[in-house]
Amino acid sequence: MATYEATVVQSRRTLVAVISFLVVFIVLMTIALFNAPTMGGPRVMASVDTYLAEVRRTALPFLGAVALIAVVLGLAVARVIYREWPNPKRRTNLIMGYLFLSPYLLITLTFTVGVVFFALYISFNRYDIFTPPEWVGLANYAKAFTERDFLQSLYNVLWYSLIVVPVQTAAAILLAVLLNAPVRFKQFFRTIFYAPSVTSSVVITLIFIWFYLRTGYANFFISSFLGLFGIEWQNINWLGDPRGLIQLIVQAFGGDIPSNQWYLRGPSIAWMAIMFQNVFTTAPTFMIMFLAALQDINPTLYEAASIDGANGWHQFWKITIPLLRPIILLVVVLGTIGTLQVFDQVYLATQGGPLGTSLTPVFIVYEEALGTQGPIQMGYASALAFILAVLIFFFTFLQRRFIEQETQLY
Amino acid sequence: MAVRTQTLEGAATQSPSKPALHYVNLFLRYLLLCAIGIILFMPFILAALGTFKTNAEIIRFPPTFFPAEWQVENWSRVWNTDLGNGGTFPRWLFNTAFLAVTVAILQVIFCSMAAYAFSRLEFPGRDVVFSFMLATMMIPGAVTLIPAYVLMTKLRLINSFWALILPGAVGAGSIFLLTQFFKSIPKDLEEAAFIDGASHGQIYRDVILPLTRPALLTVFILQFQAMWNAFLPPLLYLNSPDKYVLNVALSIFRQQFSAQWNLTLVGAMFNAIPVLILFFLFSKYYIEGVAYTGIKG
Numbered sequence: 113m114a115t116y117e118a119t120v121v122q123s124r125r126t127l128v129a130v131i132s133f134l135v136v137f138i139v140l141m142t143i144a145l146f147n148a149p150t151m152g153g154p155r156v157m158a159s160v161d162t163y164l165a166e167v168r169r170t171a172l173p174f175l176g177a178v179a180l181i182a183v184v185l186g187l188a189v190a191r192v193i194y195r196e197w198p199n200p201k202r203r204t205n206l207i208m209g210y211l212f213l214s215p216y217l218l219i220t221l222t223f224t225v226g227v228v229f230f231a232l233y234i235s236f237n238r239y240d241i242f243t244p245p246e247w248v249g250l251a252n253y254a255k256a257f258t259e260r261d262f263l264q265s266l267y268n269v270l271w272y273s274l275i276v277v278p279v280q281t282a283a284a285i286l287l288a289v290l291l292n293a294p295v296r297f298k299q300f301f302r303t304i305f306y307a308p309s310v311t312s313s314v315v316i317t318l319i320f321i322w323f324y325l326r327t328g329y330a331n332f333f334i335s336s337f338l339g340l341f342g343i344e345w346q347n348i349n350w351l352g353d354p355r356g357l358i359q360l361i362v363q364a365f366g367g368d369i370p371s372n373q374w375y376l377r378g379p380s381i382a383w384m385a386i387m388f389q390n391v392f393t394t395a396p397t398f399m400i401m402f403l404a405a406l407q408d409i410n411p412t413l414y415e416a417a418s419i420d421g422a423n424g425w426h427q428f429w430k431i432t433i434p435l436l437r438p439i440i441l442l443v444v445v446l447g448t449i450g451t452l453q454v455f456d457q458v459y460l461a462t463q464g465g466p467l468g469t470s471l472t473p474v475f476i477v478y479e480e481a482l483g484t485q486g487p488i489q490m491g492y493a494s495a496l497a498f499i500l501a502v503l504i505f506f507f508t509f510l511q512r513r514f515i516e517q518e519t520q521l522y
Numbered sequence: 523m524a525v526r527t528q529t530l531e532g533a534a535t536q537s538p539s540k541p542a543l544h545y546v547n548l549f550l551r552y553l554l555l556c557a558i559g560i561i562l563f564m565p566f567i568l569a570a571l572g573t574f575k576t577n578a579e580i581i582r583f584p585p586t587f588f589p590a591e592w593q594v595e596n597w598s599r600v601w602n603t604d605l606g607n608g609g610t611f612p613r614w615l616f617n618t619a620f621l622a623v624t625v626a627i628l629q630v631i632f633c634s635m636a637a638y639a640f641s642r643l644e645f646p647g648r649d650v651v652f653s654f655m656l657a658t659m660m661i662p663g664a665v666t667l668i669p670a671y672v673l674m675t676k677l678r679l680i681n682s683f684w685a686l687i688l689p690g691a692v693g694a695g696s697i698f699l700l701t702q703f704f705k706s707i708p709k710d711l712e713e714a715a716f717i718d719g720a721s722h723g724q725i726y727r728d729v730i731l732p733l734t735r736p737a738l739l740t741v742f743i744l745q746f747q748a749m750w751n752a753f754l755p756p757l758l759y760l761n762s763p764d765k766y767v768l769n770v771a772l773s774i775f776r777q778q779f780s781a782q783w784n785l786t787l788v789g790a791m792f793n794a795i796p797v798l799i800l801f802f803l804f805s806k807y808y809i810e811g812v813a814y815t816g817i818k819g
Contacts, residue, residue, distance in 0.1 A: 127646050127650070135601045202645075202741060205643050206645040206646065208639070208643060208723075209644075209645035209649075210639075212638055212639035212722075213636050213639045213651060215635060215636070215637040216633070216655075217634055217693070219689065219691055220655075222672060223666070223688065224658050224661060224666055224689075225658065227670050227672075228665055230672070231665055231668055231669040235707065283748050284782075288784040290555065290558070295551060295555065299805075300560055301555050302801065304703075306805070306808070307562065307563055308563075310797055311794045312769055312793055312794070312797070314751075314772050314790075315790045318772065319566075319568075319775060320775075322569070322572070323565070327583035328585065329568060347583065384564060392565075396562065397812060400809050400812045401813055403813065404813030449590065452662075453662055455753075457755055459753075460773055460776065474754075478667075482758075490672060493668050494665075494669065497662075497665045497667065497668060498665060504662050507661070
């Protein structure tokens with residue numbers, strides 16, 4: 113008992129030592145980052161001499177201080193460890209454990225955790241990399257909700273998630289169930305089905321842009337298909353068509369929605385064309401996950417059900433779907449995270465157009481950060497990214513609650 | 523076997539008294555599978571055939587299936603493109619392959635080290651760090667994009683491969699996958715090695731790594747593919763033609779040859795073919811990796 117308590121105290125102290133070391137490290141990194149000389153700043157980059165002078169003036173003292181304090185802290189932590197852990201085997205475990213983790217910890221703390229804190233800080237500043245950040249409080253966040261572009265981009269990705277996530281999840285389940293039946297050449301079919309998911313989204317997007325041309329295969333297939341029933345099809349330029357889904361329905365009844373009421377128009381044809389392409393490439397990935405889960409379902413469940421007289425349809429809804437729930441949750445969450453951050457397709461296919469109906473938050477973040485549409489606004493871009501992140505957390509939280517609650521019913 | 527069938531088409535398939543219906547069912551199922559396979563693979567087939575068409579033919583309506591005349595020189599024309607400043611196709615192919623291989627190797631090394639610590643060593647804070655790692659998987663990439671770009675600018679790593687290699691060298695998903703795999707390996711062997719006086723480094727290198735080769739290969743392949751297919755980070759960090767990777771070069775291509783779809787498609791094929799070949803060779807590892815963690819580039 114006594115040794116157990118001693119171990120707990122040891123663990124707690126060591127943990128405090130290690131965590132405080134890491135926290136101090138991150139804080140120092142952030143300070144050093146702010147004071148590092150800026151590549152490309154007009155004044156600093158005037159000549160090599162001015163640049164080196166700037167390095168000497170700002171970076172070296174700070175980087176040196178960081179290194180010095182890191183070494184001192186490291187020694188202090190080592191002292192604590194040696195004093196608290198006299199047992200050599202446990203001590204070796206402790207030291208080796210953190211040694212094995214050190215590449216991961218250093219890289220993640222710098223490039224993931226450290227930069228998130230940095231982003232949070234600059235989201236309250238006006239910052240263009242070249243001049244020091246200037247505190248503006250919540251102005252960036254306030255601005256985000258008054259900019260039409262950003263509001264429209266949120267509107268677009270919400271439609272996108274709302275349509276793409278259910279469709280791709282359902283498609284993935286159907287493909288998986290189809291492949292899980294006893295068929296020959298299962299491996300072959302699985303490989304073929306999965307092929308669209310392994311190629312780069314750039315390649316698939318380029319091919320689909322070509323399909324969606326006015327003279328492309330998309331129009332050709334639709335007009336051939338409708339031609340079978342004698343219906344005339346007017347070729348459309350898919351990726352350049354801003355008409356919204358709701359707008360089309362209203363137009364069918366003879367009305368129209370003006371462009372200043374864009375939020376009533378629904379997803380545009382261009383946007384839905386991109387949605388279709390996304391479903392096409394992501395459904396096979398999720399199919400693989402469902403397939404693995406299906407193979408874990410105990411066959412005797414189906415045997416028992418069929419003895420009780422349940423048909424295939426009942427078995428699918430009463431056995432397969434409930435048992436797949438954890439994977440469905442995972443797929444829905446991953447799908448939501450992915451769709452809310454869609455970028456590649458937009459950058460290549462539409463650049464946000466037509467009429468902003470395919471703008472997405474990540475695309476705007478990219479534009480603001482690189483200053484392609486005006487001055488570089490890192491702070492504003494970070495604020496947008498954080499708003500998006502809050503949205504993503506909110507949705508994954510909702511989905512988790514919702515799907516887990518449902519599970520408890522069974 | 524027959525039980526699984528029911529999940530699909532109902533009890534009829536199982537019944538031995540209706541062989542005719544059974545075969546009809548079977549035929550329909552293969553028909554459906556083939557149809558889906560063709561639909562899912564269609565973009566590649568049409569694009570591959572499109573690369574041999576003349577530009578006039580490729581944008582004509584109605585589109586053709588086979589090229590009227592096979593223009594094989596499209597491929598050599600694209601291979602010999604030169605954007606200036608060292609921006610040539612072989613160069614981009616090399617850059618892409620180099621980055622993908624480097625990142626994948628680093629991930630295998632660093633992630634297996636972390637996984638060894640998580641699965642084999644007992645030390646205070648291990649479970650805290652593990653939960654922390656799972657939590658970082660929830661951070662959306664959009665949030666780290668801007669500050670990482672600032673950081674790379676400050677470190678003067680813009681337009682350098684280091685900007686992609688450094689943050690890409692570890693991955694929470696790979697560590698998670700390897701930890702699960704390492705845990706499934708019995709501890710008898712390494713306990714024997716311990717008694718013989720082996721250190722943790724030796725056990726990691728001589729016992730664990732050789733035993734977990736399939737999982738390491740899975741991580742390698744998934745990360746290779748992820749880096750090969752990455753688009754936004756290279757677009758952000760690499761901005762001179764001799765540093766482009768294929769994906770970035772393709773997006774430039776699309777602007778330059780906006781009307782020449784046959785050439786753009788050749789570029790797309792150059793990008794797709796290596797990954798597809800790798801996938802067909804190692805599809806088992808791909809699929810196991812995706813099924814395990816749900817991560818994909």
